Amino acid sequence: MKEYEVYSSLKVPKNSKIIVRLDGRSFHQLSKDLNLNKPYDEDFCKVMSDVCTGLFKEFSPLFVYTFSDEISLLFDHIPFDGRVEKINSVIASFAASSFAMNYGAEFKKPPAFDSRIIPISDEDILKYFKWRQDESWRNCVNSHGIFYLKSKYSNDEANDKINGMNLSDVHELLFENGINLNDVETYKKRGVGVYRKNKKVTGFNKKKNKQQTSYRSFIYVDWKLPIFNEDFFKEINVIK
Template sequence: MKDFEVYSSLKVPKNSKIIVRLDGRSFHKLARDLNLVKPYDENFYNVISEVCRDLFEEFSAEFVYTFSDEISLLLDNVPFDGRVEKINSVIASFTASSFVMHYDAQFKKPPAFDSRIIPINDDDILDYFKWRQDESWRNCVNSHGISYLKTKYSNKDANDKINGMNLSDIHEFLFENGINLNDVETYKKRGIAVYRKNKKVVGFNKKENKNQTSYRSYVYTDWELPIFSEKFFKDIQVIK
């Protein structure tokens, strides 16, 4: 019967970095069940940031980025001998378990995440994360736009109105109604990331009888991300 497991031998390309992108399944329904605050629920993002930290540490990631209910996990040391089925199933189930563990709530149905694998090289890492950060900005504009419209119109009318507006129209509309998205918290516009950061440690070297400086890395959750650039990823040593 082992022969029927036709996808079990499918592997990612050898010596390739990969991105595992996770998306919450039907999280619009989960948001209703949990009565999340619109357009952004602070507790939800605290939970998602903890999930990202768990993923970072469990799978020895280089970089984890999240916005909304989406998480992108950059891996250099690919686990499970690169087996696609194993990577997708274990990381998706780990993510859902971590989410439940950190969320103090009674769920009407179990939350789930889907998972996909994207092989990537260093030259494309910046482009990928800029693409997702641009989507975070679009999500921010649209979320604030629809939330404001729903205070003035029925759900159907609000959705009809926003569907006829492009991003700059929504941005201008909100500004005209006293909502300046430039003043919104950074994480709502640019997302949240988890990566390693170095801290300076000064200690006394008894043998040489003098102070000595060293650097130690620690896991850092960044709620104040800049707009992604080559310099940012080089500074945190994600790309060389």
């Protein structure tokens, strides 16, 4: 019956970089079930960052980026010998299990993530993450916008109003009513990144009988990401 497993040998191209993007399945309903705070729930954001840290430790990507219920992992050394079914199924199931373990709540339905693989060139890495960070900003503006409108109107009226507004209209509405998005925490506007950083370690070398400085890498969770640019990705050794 092995011949029926027609997709099991499908692999990503060798010597390539890929992005694996995870999206929470039906997380809109899950947020209602968990009664998450609006427009942002800090506990939820912390759990998503913990999920990303777990993914980083388990699968060793170059960079992990998350906002809302979305996670993007950039790989140069591709796990599972590049097998598409294995990558999608294991990484998505690991994320769902990690989310449930870290949240520690009673779920009406088990949380789940879908997964897709995106082959990417070095030249497009910045473009991809800038695209997703722009989406994080849109999500921030619209989340605050609908939260404000629902404080003034019924749910249906608020949804109708925001559907007829572009991003700058929502931003202006909030500003006119005393809500300055410049004052919102950075991670709510730009998302959270997980990557490796080096720290300087000074110690005494007994063999050489002198102080010695070395560098050790550690996993860093960045809650204050800059607006993505080439310098940032070069600094964290994602692009050259």
